[in-house]
Amino acid sequence: SQKIEQNSEALNIQEGKTATLTCNYTNYSPAYLQWYRQDPGRGPVFLLLIRENEKEKRKERLKVTFDTTLKQSLFHITASQPADSATYLCALDVNGNKLVFGAGTILRVKS
Amino acid sequence: GAGVSQTPSNKVTEKGKYVELRCDPISGHTALYWYRQSLGQGPEFLIYFQGTGAADDSGLPNDRFFAVRPEGSVSTLKIQRTERGDSAVYLCASSSARNTGELFFGEGSRLTVL
Known part of the structure; x- marks a missing residue:
């Protein structure tokens, strides 16, 4: 069956460190992959898109890889x-028609 | 408006009632999506419009759910004979791309079925 898996547990890190979140998928062949941020009670906000022929993409402090x-x-x-x-x-x-989302990973950055 | 607008932001209804949720996309966006999100889950695809037509309605859970976009702009998601399991946040998103590109989401309509 088709699955998208993200870290199920919240990721807690210290301010200033690098946070790394994982997205694994099975039985999909996506032409591209996107990352979104969602705050409580709000809709998701687009961050980055990476295509299948791109290994890495950067935007300010964000970096995405796609293997x-x-x-x-x-x-x-x-x-x-x-x-x-x-x-x-x-x-x-x-199939270029819809995005299928993972369940998301909660990130908490502590000062 | 500047962003995707959804109304109502909150809707409480009783089991068995009919509900309509409205989405006003970003002006000029031809693609419109409806998703449903339950607590602790990611958005679940329901239906995708390209212009006035439903290009993909494979995510609608059953025939109680129906969506329209008669003039290729505003869309309405209609739920008949609501059930408690329909309680969720219903998200609408629009895009200017014909193929799936960046989606602009509204803030959602929270539906509670008592």
């Missing part, structure tokens, strides 16, 4: 800040 052989994406936040605390969702495109 289609391992079927895995890693999402890094460098120099993390308490304001980065949120739920982070990965999403795969399916």
Whole structure:
């Protein structure tokens, strides 16, 4: 069956450290993968998109990698800040028609 | 408006009632999506419109759920004979891309069925 798995437990890190979140998938062949941030009671907000032929993408303190052989994406936040605390969702495109989301990982950055 | 607007933000109804949830996408966005999100879960795809037509409705859970977008802009998600299991946050998103690109989400409509 098709699955998207993200770290099920919350990730707690100290301010200033690098946070690394994992997204693994099975039985999908996405043309691209996206990461979103969601704060409590709000809708998801787009962060980054990476295509299947791209290994890595960066935006300010964010970095995403995409390994289609391992079927895995890693999402890094460098120099993390308490304001980065949120739920982070990965999403795969399916046939260019829709995004399928993982359950998300809660990140807590402590000062 | 500047972003995707959803109304109502909160809806409490009784089991068996009919509910309509409205989504006003970003002006000019041709693609519109409905998702449903339960506590602790990611958004679950329901339906995708490209213009006025439903390009993919494979996520609608059963025939009690129906969505329309008659003029290719505002969309309404309709739920008949609501059940307690329908309680969730219903998210709408729009996109300017024909193929799945960046989605702009609204803040959601929280539906509670008593």
